[in-house]
Amino acid sequence: MTHLVVTGVSIRRGARMALQDVSATFSSGRFTAVIGPNGAGKSTLLAVLAGLLAPDAGAVRLDGAPLAQLARRELARVRAYLPQSARVDWPISVERVVALGLTPLLPTFGELVPGGQERIERALESCDLLQLRDREATTLSGGELARAMLARAIVADPRLLIVDEPTAGLDPRHAIDACQRLKSRSREGCTVVAAMHDLNLAAQYADDFAVLRAGRLLMHAPAAEVLREEVLSGLYDVAVRVRREAAETSVHFSA
Amino acid sequence: MAGDGLWAAMHSGSGGKTDEGHGLPRARWVHRAYALGLALLCAQPACARAEVPLRVMSINVCADQLVLALLPPQRITSVSWVARDDADSYLARAAARVPANHGTAEEVLRQHPDLVIAGTYTTTATRVLLRSVHYPLLEVAPAESFEDIRAVTRRIGAAVGATEAAESLIARMDAQLAWLAAHPPGRRFRVAVWNAGGASPGRGTLYDAVLTAAGAVNVVTEAGYRSFDTEELMRSAPDLLVQGASGFSKPGRRDDVVRHPLVLAYWGERSVTIPESLYTCGTPFSAEAALRLRRALEERSAVARRPLPYVGSVQ
Amino acid sequence: MRGWGVHAVLLAATALLAAVSLFVGTVWLSPHEVLAALSAPHPDLAALIFMDIHLPRTVLGLLVGAILGLSGAVLQGLLRNPLAEPGLLGISEAASLGSVIAVYYGFASTTTLAGPVFGLVGALGAASISLLLSRSGSTLSLILAGVATSSIATAGVNLALNLAPNPYAAYEISTWLMGSLADRSWTHVQLAAPFILVGGILLLLCGRALDALSLGEAQAESLGINLRRTRLLALAGTALGVGGATSVAGAIGFVGLVAPHLVRARVGNRPRRVLVPAALAGAAIVTAADIATRLIRVRPEISLGVFISLVGAPFFLWIVLRIRRQTT
Numbered sequence: 001m002t003h004l005v006v007t008g009v010s011i012r013r014g015a016r017m018a019l020q021d022v023s024a025t026f027s028s029g030r031f032t033a034v035i036g037p038n039g040a041g042k043s044t045l046l047a048v049l050a051g052l053l054a055p056d057a058g059a060v061r062l063d064g065a066p067l068a069q070l071a072r073r074e075l076a077r078v079r080a081y082l083p084q085s086a087r088v089d090w091p092i093s094v095e096r097v098v099a100l101g102l103t104p105l106l107p108t109f110g111e112l113v114p115g116g117q118e119r120i121e122r123a124l125e126s127c128d129l130l131q132l133r134d135r136e137a138t139t140l141s142g143g144e145l146a147r148a149m150l151a152r153a154i155v156a157d158p159r160l161l162i163v164d165e166p167t168a169g170l171d172p173r174h175a176i177d178a179c180q181r182l183k184s185r186s187r188e189g190c191t192v193v194a195a196m197h198d199l200n201l202a203a204q205y206a207d208d209f210a211v212l213r214a215g216r217l218l219m220h221a222p223a224a225e226v227l228r229e230e231v232l233s234g235l236y237d238v239a240v241r242v243r244r245e246a247a248e249t250s251v252h253f254s255a
Numbered sequence: 256m257a258g259d260g261l262w263a264a265m266h267s268g269s270g271g272k273t274d275e276g277h278g279l280p281r282a283r284w285v286h287r288a289y290a291l292g293l294a295l296l297c298a299q300p301a302c303a304r305a306e307v308p309l310r311v312m313s314i315n316v317c318a319d320q321l322v323l324a325l326l327p328p329q330r331i332t333s334v335s336w337v338a339r340d341d342a343d344s345y346l347a348r349a350a351a352r353v354p355a356n357h358g359t360a361e362e363v364l365r366q367h368p369d370l371v372i373a374g375t376y377t378t379t380a381t382r383v384l385l386r387s388v389h390y391p392l393l394e395v396a397p398a399e400s401f402e403d404i405r406a407v408t409r410r411i412g413a414a415v416g417a418t419e420a421a422e423s424l425i426a427r428m429d430a431q432l433a434w435l436a437a438h439p440p441g442r443r444f445r446v447a448v449w450n451a452g453g454a455s456p457g458r459g460t461l462y463d464a465v466l467t468a469a470g471a472v473n474v475v476t477e478a479g480y481r482s483f484d485t486e487e488l489m490r491s492a493p494d495l496l497v498q499g500a501s502g503f504s505k506p507g508r509r510d511d512v513v514r515h516p517l518v519l520a521y522w523g524e525r526s527v528t529i530p531e532s533l534y535t536c537g538t539p540f541s542a543e544a545a546l547r548l549r550r551a552l553e554e555r556s557a558v559a560r561r562p563l564p565y566v567g568s569v570q
Numbered sequence: 571m572r573g574w575g576v577h578a579v580l581l582a583a584t585a586l587l588a589a590v591s592l593f594v595g596t597v598w599l600s601p602h603e604v605l606a607a608l609s610a611p612h613p614d615l616a617a618l619i620f621m622d623i624h625l626p627r628t629v630l631g632l633l634v635g636a637i638l639g640l641s642g643a644v645l646q647g648l649l650r651n652p653l654a655e656p657g658l659l660g661i662s663e664a665a666s667l668g669s670v671i672a673v674y675y676g677f678a679s680t681t682t683l684a685g686p687v688f689g690l691v692g693a694l695g696a697a698s699i700s701l702l703l704s705r706s707g708s709t710l711s712l713i714l715a716g717v718a719t720s721s722i723a724t725a726g727v728n729l730a731l732n733l734a735p736n737p738y739a740a741y742e743i744s745t746w747l748m749g750s751l752a753d754r755s756w757t758h759v760q761l762a763a764p765f766i767l768v769g770g771i772l773l774l775l776c777g778r779a780l781d782a783l784s785l786g787e788a789q790a791e792s793l794g795i796n797l798r799r800t801r802l803l804a805l806a807g808t809a810l811g812v813g814g815a816t817s818v819a820g821a822i823g824f825v826g827l828v829a830p831h832l833v834r835a836r837v838g839n840r841p842r843r844v845l846v847p848a849a850l851a852g853a854a855i856v857t858a859a860d861i862a863t864r865l866i867r868v869r870p871e872i873s874l875g876v877f878i879s880l881v882g883a884p885f886f887l888w889i890v891l892r893i894r895r896q897t898t
Contacts, residue, residue, distance in 0.1 A: 484596055484752055484753050485623055485753045486595050486596045486597040486619050486623050486624075487596045487597065489597070489615055489618060489619055489623070490596075490597045490615060490619075492615075515753055515755050516622065516755045516756065516757060517618060517622050517623070517755070564612075565612075565613055565614055565615055565617075565618055566614075566615065
């Protein structure tokens with residue numbers, strides 16, 4: 001069981017607190033959606049969880065070990081991180097982009113990871129990229145690129161997968177697709193944390209919700225507790241209607 | 256009149272930059288010039304400018320040399336600032352005693368000389384301006400041979416009203432050249448000019464004329480200046496290298512190339528130096544350069560007679 | 571594998587050019603002549619020209635070209651910008667400034683090491699200024715800091731020219747800034763080679779990080795790449811290598827820009843795969859250009875840097891046009 005434990009984390013950005021005294025525990029097998037209005041500190045929290053940003057106060061522990069004390073490569077082997085609207089700067093083939101996910105596993109000298117090619121094949125297959133493997137990543141459509149990036153993130157079988165806005169800019173078909181893949185990773189035992197704006201998608205796939213507002217963690221609870229009209233309208237400052245039909249929950253905003 | 260020492264130096268034939276003058280010819284000359292100038296100024300002020308300019312401004316380093324040699328300081332409103340640099344200017348000390356200019360039209364206006372002397376390749380803007388207002392202007396092309404030197408010296412001498420002084424400079428130069436011709440060296444060494452400024456002088460250049468007058472044979476036979484690198488130096492295998500001493504130790508990139516290990520290995524001892532200031536400008540002092548070169552060649556003749564070690568059947 | 575084919579072709583081309591370069595010059599040599607000369611007991615003209623002029627010139631051309639190509643490839647990968655090169659960060663200019671100061675203020679005449687050392691100090695200075703100014707971390711600020719450093723260094727060269735005590739300084743400096751390998755000796759090779767080799771090793775150590783950086787800085791970091799260390803390696807390597815090269819061969823532009831572009835698409839665009847081919851391409855370009863300056867019988871010889879820029883500038887335009895076509 002992987003546990004990512006955050007205790008009393010604060011991040012200061014000039015005079016403003018980007019995160020203030022955030023404490024939470026993320027467990028393996030759970031898909032957590034981080035929600036909140038723009039500027040609430042979602043991306044900052046994800047960067048802290050990924051160990052890319054050292055908190056000014058508080059600590060993050062992965063299975064009891066403080067992230068700050070883990071070597072970069074060590075951490076990189078168990079955690080994958082995808083920033084918002086990730087892209088590739090050179091026209092590299094999709095297969096090589098996916099292979100970059102194995103970077104932390106590479107020996108000090110040499111270009112081959114034992115069993116690397118099989119892992120790449122599996123990642124390509126699970127993200128439906130086998131047809132596209134030789135395409136240059138710069139020529140991919142938004143949905144294809146998102147799949148390629150996800151494949152890059154999961155190729156090393158991370159125990160912890162942190163994704164910032166996996167559905168941003170994707171059409172419904174591809175957005176659902178992306179969420180399904182994240183969900184299935186979590187079912188395989190991975191700890192998945194993703195910042196999301198689309199509450200309907202989140203409602204459909206996420207197990208837990210972390211609710212951020214102005215740098216504070218207001219709630220960290222299962223979907224049923226968070227997806228309530230009084231919580232959401234308070235969070236976003238708009239009128240919200242939540243409808244539950246059978247297993248489906250849908251959220252409607254109105255001005 | 257400390258500056259007068261230098262024409263004395265020339266007239267006495269001692270060369271160099273000595274300040275000790277031999278009083279007599281200088282005093283006579285100054286008096287004559289003064290008398291003439293004053294007479295004209297008093298008698299016919301309107302013609303003074305056309306006949307004999309009283310005060311001369313030179314804006315070219317080579318013309319500077321002649322103006323400084325021909326005129327007393329009080330008749331020189333200024334010479335170019337380069338003339339004060341003893342790397343380029345033989346009469347740098349004399350130049351330091353007169354004002355310096357940077358060849359601008361403003362300076363001409365301020366100093367208001369009776370005649371401006373310029374080179375044909377420099378200070379174009381000033382020359383164009385002066386010509387357009389018909390300011391008294393003498394444009395002098397660089398001298399590339401001893402014949403040129405005679406012509407240029409006479410021209411400037413006539414323009415500044417120092418014909419006699421000009422003739423005596425020429426006479427001294429001719430005497431030095433005649434002496435060199437009458438006493439040919441025991442062997443005419445093959446020499447290359449190795450300044451590594453990228454260019455070596457060939458036929459038709461003043462430098463070549465100086466080498467020939469000194470009794471040497473220039474290995475660069477093409478006309479004009481051309482680049483001459485280490486490889487060609489090796490191939491042409493001259494007996495001696497002639498390097499220009501820039502007067503003093505102001506460092507430059509050229510030092511690096513001059514110090515090519517091959518050049519040092521084979522010509523380290525086979526090098527002679529003459530001051531660059533003697534030949535940068537074609538003036539009557541260029542014969543001085545030839546004399547000095549002759550002396551230097553003779554001092555090195557023992558080394559120069561030995562064949563270069565690498566020259567076998569190839570040569 | 572396609573990559574190895576590219577290596578082989580480049581290696582063959584570079585070797586061929588280097589071989590030609592050994593025999594070409596103001597004095598042409600034939601292989602037969604050289605063989606005969608080298609087997610003779612005493613060095614004759616051909617042997618001396620071959621061993622002490624053509625050989626060091628060729629070696630220097632290969633080293634200078636390789637380090638320029640390599641540093642260009644590393645900087646393009648690091649900055650994820652196809653227009654990056656040592657000049658963009660002001661490193662070549664600052665190296666020139668250092669050498670100019672060493673030469674014209676007399677340090678180079680006291681010890682021969684002064685030229686390269688001052689060049690290096692200049693290059694390292696520029697690199698550290700760029701690093702410091704860009705501590706906030708973004709690539710854009712590194713580029714902007716580089717542009718600023720570059721113009722300061724250029725102004726510095728001009729100021730040094732203004733104030734130089736030697737009357738020939740302006741002429742000599744402008745000739746030297748054009749870059750040349752003419753009349754270089756083993757002394758120059760000995761001075762520059764250690765710096766170029768150490769710089770080259772540092773640059774090659776960046777390879778893996780550059781690959782990861784093609785996913786952007788955040789992902790590269792998440793993959794375990796130490797970005798600070800990578801920047802430090804890249805800039806220190808460039809400063810050492812380019813500083814060493816510039817101080818003996820003068821400023822040679824465009825090689826760092828062009829060499830990576832020539833090979834990038836043929837090795838699948840992966841930044842790490844570009845490094846060695848770009849170094850080979852750089853070596854080939856400089857050697858070829860140096861041969862050309864010797865073949866074109868213009869007097870005085872066309873400067874190497876001028877020749878490369880004449881050919882390089884149109885190529886640069888082509889890159890710009892191609893990029894515009896890709897983005898529109």
